[in-house]
Amino acid sequence: MTTTFATVAGLGGASLSSTSSRLTSGFVKSPVSARNPLRKAVAMGNGRVTCFERNWLRADYSVIGFGLIGWLAPSSVPAINGKSLTGLFFESIGAELAHFPTPPALTSSFWLWLVTWPLGLFICLTFGQIGFKGRTEEYF
Numbered sequence: 001m002t003t004t005f006a007t008v009a010g011l012g013g014a015s016l017s018s019t020s021s022r023l024t025s026g027f028v029k030s031p032v033s034a035r036n037p038l039r040k041a042v043a044m045g046n047g048r049v050t051c052f053e054r055n056w057l058r059a060d061y062s063v064i065g066f067g068l069i070g071w072l073a074p075s076s077v078p079a080i081n082g083k084s085l086t087g088l089f090f091e092s093i094g095a096e097l098a099h100f101p102t103p104p105a106l107t108s109s110f111w112l113w114l115v116t117w118p119l120g121l122f123i124c125l126t127f128g129q130i131g132f133k134g135r136t137e138e139y140f
Contacts, residue, residue, distance in 0.1 A: 058133060063132045067128035068125075071125070075117065075120060085120075089117040092113050093110070096110050
């Protein structure tokens, strides 16, 4: 039984043997080839290396809209002593603006709502972006 290995240069000039240059995973539907932007730039001869695509964010406004709705709907349910998280957050903003030049006290509930509400929105938008783009690009 003979096996043929392709030699790949490793760190420090050591050689590594690999049987395949294709990566496979149970999460990805089709095999994905490893891309090396350095090798591509050298092959093209221009010497310019770009590590990220130009449109790396791939922003989609529907994700922002659905993510905002997806956070506003559950945070508007009156679950905290008959009040919603959104209502408490905006109510605390109004209470703190009533004595504007004076900053909020450290014991004010404003700080809790100031951390909780935007953090929940950020998490919802992040998971929405991951889920939407993962489904669009057929990762799952």
